[in-house]
Amino acid sequence: MDSTFIQTLLLTFKLAFxxxxxxxxxxxxxxxxxxxxxxxxxxxxxxxxxxxxxxxPSVIGYYMLVLYSPRGAxxxxxxxxxxxxxxxxxxxxLIASVVFSLPFMVxxxxxxxxxxxxxxxxxxxxxxKSKLTTFFRVLLPNIKPSIITAIALTFAHTIGEFxxxxxxGGNMPGETRVASIAIYDEVQALNFETANQYxxxxxxxxxxxLTTIYSVNKKQEAWKII
Amino acid sequence: xxxxLINIDIEKLMHTANGPMNLKVQTEFASGELVALFGPSGAxxxxxxxxxxGLLNPDKGLVKFGDTVWFDSEKxxxxxxxxxxxxxxxxxxxxxxxxxxxxxILFAQTRKDVRAASELISIFGLNELRKRKPVKLSGGQKQxxxxxxxxxxxxxLLLLDEPLSALDAEMRVTLQDEIRRAHELLGATTLMVxxxxxxxxxLASHVVMLxxxxxxxxxxxxxxxxxxxxxxxxxxxxxxxxxxxxxPINIVTVISGSNQIIKVIAFDSDLxxxxxxxxxxxxxKAFNPIIGKLG
Numbered sequence: 148m149d150s151t152f153i154q155t156l157l158l159t160f161k162l163a164f165x166x167x168x169x170x171x172x173x174x175x176x177x178x179x180x181x182x183x184x185x186x187x188x189x190x191x192x193x194x195x196x197x198x199x200x201x202x203x204p205s206v207i208g209y210y211m212l213v214l215y216s217p218r219g220a221x222x223x224x225x226x227x228x229x230x231x232x233x234x235x236x237x238x239x240x241l242i243a244s245v246v247f248s249l250p251f252m253v254x255x256x257x258x259x260x261x262x263x264x265x266x267x268x269x270x271x272x273x274x275x276k277s278k279l280t281t282f283f284r285v286l287l288p289n290i291k292p293s294i295i296t297a298i299a300l301t302f303a304h305t306i307g308e309f310x311x312x313x314x315x316g317g318n319m320p321g322e323t324r325v326a327s328i329a330i331y332d333e334v335q336a337l338n339f340e341t342a343n344q345y346x347x348x349x350x351x352x353x354x355x356x357l358t359t360i361y362s363v364n365k366k367q368e369a370w371k372i373i
Numbered sequence: 374x375x376x377x378l379i380n381i382d383i384e385k386l387m388h389t390a391n392g393p394m395n396l397k398v399q400t401e402f403a404s405g406e407l408v409a410l411f412g413p414s415g416a417x418x419x420x421x422x423x424x425x426x427g428l429l430n431p432d433k434g435l436v437k438f439g440d441t442v443w444f445d446s447e448k449x450x451x452x453x454x455x456x457x458x459x460x461x462x463x464x465x466x467x468x469x470x471x472x473x474x475x476x477x478i479l480f481a482q483t484r485k486d487v488r489a490a491s492e493l494i495s496i497f498g499l500n501e502l503r504k505r506k507p508v509k510l511s512g513g514q515k516q517x518x519x520x521x522x523x524x525x526x527x528x529x530l531l532l533l534d535e536p537l538s539a540l541d542a543e544m545r546v547t548l549q550d551e552i553r554r555a556h557e558l559l560g561a562t563t564l565m566v567x568x569x570x571x572x573x574x575x576l577a578s579h580v581v582m583l584x585x586x587x588x589x590x591x592x593x594x595x596x597x598x599x600x601x602x603x604x605x606x607x608x609x610x611x612x613x614x615x616x617x618x619x620x621p622i623n624i625v626t627v628i629s630g631s632n633q634i635i636k637v638i639a640f641d642s643d644l645x646x647x648x649x650x651x652x653x654x655x656x657x658k659a660f661n662p663i664i665g666k667l668g
Contacts, residue, residue, distance in 0.1 A: 273454045
């Protein structure tokens with residue numbers, strides 16, 4: 148295996164790992180809000196969070212590119228103030244991945260929280276515990292299977308994404324060239340052997356992750372997850 | 374604690390299965406009482422309990438605990454449940470599945486106190502279960518843990534939502550004693566939702582009868598369930614709810630169905646084989662015809 152091969156795989160995992168870590172931090176409060184809020188326009192927010200599941204990746208990628216453009220308001224601001232360009236950079240595909248994988252993190256968490264009886268939360272409140280304490284000590288420990296599902300799905304989904312990264316990041320070795328794009332590239336160049344290696348590794352990783360999810364869920368059948 | 378009157382004067386529009394219903398309750402009770410909220414299902418008992426706990430807000434009104442205002446719609450005061458210092462026992466017990474019996478109780482304490490927790494565990498006979506998770510407990514055991522947990526933060530008001538509804542008849546009698554013990558242990562006020570007359574009669578010192586969102590009667594159990602419901606038919610089966618010694622005889626209270634109370638006089642010899650909770654038949658051996666002159 149040559150160094151570009153390793154480099155591409157490392158980049159793929161770095162992207163998946165960082166995306167999952169960022170999404171865990173922002174996904175938990177969003178999931179909590181969606182699970183318990185009585186805000187009138189909550190369905191709109193829910194729809195927005197879930198949009199990446201139904202939109203073609205190229206549509207998301209296109210909008211992200213428009214957003215990143217130095218000639219646009221956001222991209223221009225980042226360029227001028229922070230000297231940061233997001234189009235065709237690792238940071239750019241990371242942000243796009245976070246947006247694109249958001250529903251895969253939020254939905255299992257939200258469903259897990261919704262499936263818990265309200266009385267657990269209320270009991271904790273009547274015992275004088277704050278919302279934060281209740282969330283971390285009562286609610287989260289009881290939706291472990293949902294958390295594992297959310298993390299595994301997000302990770303696997305980020306590894307598997309193609310369209311968004313291609314639109315936003317292009318195919319720059321060491322910067323934006325992830326495994327799924329490399330496969331396409333190698334096939335185009337008729338390097339079937341390298342394409343095969345990438346494909347096999349992605350296949351195995353996805354299989355392992357999904358097997359983990361299903362075996363965890365089987366152990367905890369009392370909890371219904373997605 | 375003497376003058377800790379609990380004042381309730383609230384209104385809330387509820388959307389029930391039978392259409393909208395206005396819960397309109399005005400009452401008060403003294404500290405130290407074991408109050409039963411009694412009435413048919415859908416009368417608003419649980420809603421009233423949740424309003425007291427702060428888990429639910431009334432549309433308007435006032436809830437006062439002693440001098441502390443818990444809720445006042447006019448002054449826009451609404452103390453969250455966390456600040457009301459209450460113990461709430463839920464119908465499904467709401468034990469935290471991720472914690473053992475002991476951890477459930479420790480979590481409930483305001484300040485961690487392992488000794489106090491052990492004491493509670495012993496009082497409720499949970500010593501052998503302290504390392505068990507709630508999934509591995511029976512209904513009766515769960516109820517005891519829930520009671521112990523509700524007491525762990527030394528609440529000034531204990532609220533019990535149909536504490537015994539999930540248990541079978543035999544278990545009920547045992548656990549009614551646990552509730553009484555919890556109430557005495559705390560020395561504060563206990564408010565219990567129930568639609569079981571037997572339970573109310575055995576435990577409560579004060580009854581608030583609720584029907585269709587309004588209070589229909591309130592007072593001591595004996596007064597509330599007065600003559601109108603006491604019956605003396607020829608053959609009635611029921612359970613012994615209370616045995617009172619009144620020299621030289623005993624007064625046995627038998628509850629038939631869910632709302633018929635019969636008081637029977639019994640001599641000591643009649644009670645040899647009888648104890649609380651026993652199923653019995655009340656009957657008359659012979660009629661005593663009485664003759665009276667007409668006109």
